[in-house]
Amino acid sequence: MAPRTTIAEISRYDGQTVTLSGWLYNKTHKGKLIFMMLRDGTGFIQAVIFKDNFTETFFEELQRLPQESSIKVTGQVRADKRARGGYELQASEVDVVQMAQEYPISPKEHGIDFLMDQRHLWLRSSKPHAILKVRHQVIAACREYFNNLGFLLLDAPIFTPAACEGTTTLFETDYFDDKAYLTQSGQLYMEAGAMAFGKVYCLGPTFRAEKSKTRRHLTEFWMIEPEVAYCDLDQDMDLAEGMILHILEQVLQKNRDELELLERDISKLEIIKRPFPRITYDEAVQILAKSGNEFVYGNDFGAPDETVISEKYTSPIMVTRYPASVKAFYMKNDPDDPQKALCVDMLAPEGYGEIIGGGQREDDYDTLLQKIKSHGLPIEPFEWYLDLRRYGSVPHAGFGLGIERTVAWICGIKHVREAIPFPRTMSRIYP
């Protein structure tokens, strides 16, 4: 029997006879020839079927074979300028594993709603393939980065007893005779982890019941959240910057084919170098003022504001020291300016907006207690969190990176819904 191989490694088999197992991606025929574009998950290759090598009836059956039928093709690999990818398979044997029904996704244009209804099938197409391979690399690079720095992976719970930042954006579930909420962030648990292990991170899905309908929002999205004990805001920013650079380096090295298929302008990623500009909220407000934007000092930036600010730069930028009033209760105030928080948002270039939010955490017990109260939050669910300040509190900091926004930026795609295999939005929970 001919050795079985994959399309990705086909160039090693030039001249040899192999069997490829996959699916019929597309086909065209011309008289005594059928050109079958075969995919096997690792790549695409054209198989050429010549009528004289098969029986009349089987050749006619192959001519009618529907898209996405599963097939095994045996044949000789040969380099051919006329074939996309440089190699094609001269088929000597075709085994139809299953003849598919009429496939709904043709190689022509489709609308996004139709494609999302067919997401379980759309995953087979080349564009979702490319994006999800980049996603894989982004996640792999993040984990590699933290693992190499001696971080411990510490998984955070999905069911949580209370909100980090109010309850309006939480998904509520029945939890036996009680209520539980789907997590919005693993951060508070990572703070406990940092006090136990020094440097930890978590990676997992988080949930927001926001009725958001924009290209940057999902109700279920993935975050990677590191947290470090004995760490201040500047060190936190160094960590975030290093992580982004490592992600870019890995994707640019390993996913060039995917970025090319997505028609990404790679030069915009290649010019990104250390150090990323670090500006304060006040400086960002000045940029807005110079651009003639109407902006009320003290507010948080909206999406159009972020775009105006980030368009001034070609690399991601880090904006620090927002007014404490617009930030979460656990943020530490700047000792030099108590109205400001020691926080940082990283804004991706090209208008992709915020991909990282983080900062130094409030480590003083009394101050934290006051903040919980002044944010109108109940004390009791946070008793365990306050314990972290009762027993050996230290300065610490961390951040959260949104995986889908990062993937969307790197891929140059418009909407985060394509950066996750099965997106969950306000109006979609199927398939």
Next chain:
RNA sequence: UCCGGUGUAGCUCAAUCGGCAGAGCGGGUGGCUGUUAACCACUAGGUUGUAGGUUCGAGUCCUACCACCGGAGCCA
């Protein structure tokens, strides 16, 4: 939740002033030895989102509802 837009064949879209519902792709049949989202010929395919209303006549105008798209707020 608010603002704007779109709903017509399996898919992507046309249909002029309110006057015979169409095309391309996909499907089917036939042809062709080099196709890359092929080409040529023939062919099947419709409750025009739903419910009302105006009119001799509604895909087109009006009202309500539904779905989706884009944007805002909130955020990663």
